[in-house]
Amino acid sequence: MTASCKVSICVPTCNRPELIVECLDSCLAQTHTNLEILIGDDSSDRRTQQLIESRYAHHARIRYVRNEPPLGQARNVARLFARASGDKIALMHDDDYFTDDGIANLLKPWQDHPQLEVVFADQYEVDAQGHVDAANSDELNAAFHRTSLAQGLQKQPGRTGLVQMFPNNGWIANADLVKRVGYRDDVGTCCDYVFGAELCLAASQVYYLHRYVSYYRKSDVSISRSTRGSTCAASLTAFQFVSRLTLDASLEPARRQAMRRLAPIVVSLHAKNASPLAALRVALRHPYAYAYGFDARFYYHLSLIARALIAMTWRRLPPSAARFP
The missing domain is CATH 3.90.550.10 (Spore Coat Polysaccharide Biosynthesis Protein SpsA; Chain A)
Incomplete structure (x- = not known):
């Protein structure tokens, strides 16, 4: 055949x-x-x-x-x-x-x-x-x-x-x-x-x-490498796609497994692209992706988020407040 x-x-x-x-x-x-x-x-x-x-x-x-x-x-x-x-x-x-x-x-x-x-x-x-x-x-x-x-x-x-x-x-x-x-x-x-x-x-x-x-x-x-690290990265789109899927209950463990791979990547992407609050939301919604805080990657990503928040706050300050005395 x-x-x-x-x-x-x-x-x-x-x-x-x-x-x-x-x-x-x-x-x-x-x-x-x-x-x-x-x-x-x-x-x-x-x-x-x-x-x-x-x-x-x-x-x-x-x-x-x-x-x-x-x-x-x-x-x-x-x-x-x-x-x-x-x-x-x-x-x-x-x-x-x-x-x-x-x-x-x-x-x-x-x-x-x-x-x-x-x-x-x-x-x-x-x-x-x-x-x-x-x-x-x-x-x-x-x-x-x-x-x-x-x-x-x-x-x-x-x-x-x-x-x-x-x-x-x-x-x-x-x-x-x-x-x-x-x-x-x-x-x-x-x-x-x-x-x-x-x-x-x-x-x-x-x-x-x-x-x-x-x-x-x-x-x-390659296309995927040229967009890696940006908000056009395939990982971010994959994360959004998997998040929005309507799945049978039997496939929810598979969704969770997919998110365990994708969520930390997305947290890093958001933090590095001036979206620290979005990064924090993803990290807090998917704690299992970081072994509930027992993963060193979690604390590294928290540091990225903190630095991005500081940079965002600094940019929003009026010129007079941003100047050192």
Whole structure:
């Protein structure tokens, strides 16, 4: 059954022709060959288009579209999902890439679980040059609850998305589910996390495969890194998204687990961006995120809040009061 399954690999790209070649070559090298590779190009110039035309002109499985005007990350991905004609959809960002048997391995669980809707697996972490860091790869996956003990059908599919177990790539899902969930353009750089959470919350069966199927490139040039530390940071949007979700009571522990990770980050972001009162409110509403005061991070964040409050008060003083005698 899986051999006849058509897979649509969606590749959004923007101004990275030097990296997309490795991504596309990995797609073409898949041992599962019944696939199409859809490219949505948001680049500001024609370098990527020229590369595709010169290098991949004779590859019928590659279907390239240049977005004019550019759509932005989320709308680009959403357009790719809409274009997909496969039974299943996979997403691969232009700076990341698959192992040769990545798609084949992601399809295997459907043989034993034909009602599956979503499968995801492990990611290698590689540096900007593509060198694998084995130790960091193990730590990366373990940090997001991807371990041998977790392999198999997930008892609570929704929990998988909430606690960030679901990766940004290295997954495959039924096309009808992916298209129904969609890719939101109102959550900024948090769109990958929000999509993963909503996909898992909507799915009835989600499977985790403890096997490396993709490579995640860690570099200094990315949207998430460019906004890190600002009020546009993905962590802040993720915190707001999780806070507002309407969940079944059985998923409240998963929400709490997600908040344990997110709340301290948000406290720090608010304190460092001149919003000390907002930082204090988050810290006091989520004391469990700081082990109820037994975490040194709590006192460090209190010091950040205090400094921000002093700075805010100082700025509000009239010039005459702010001068030293």
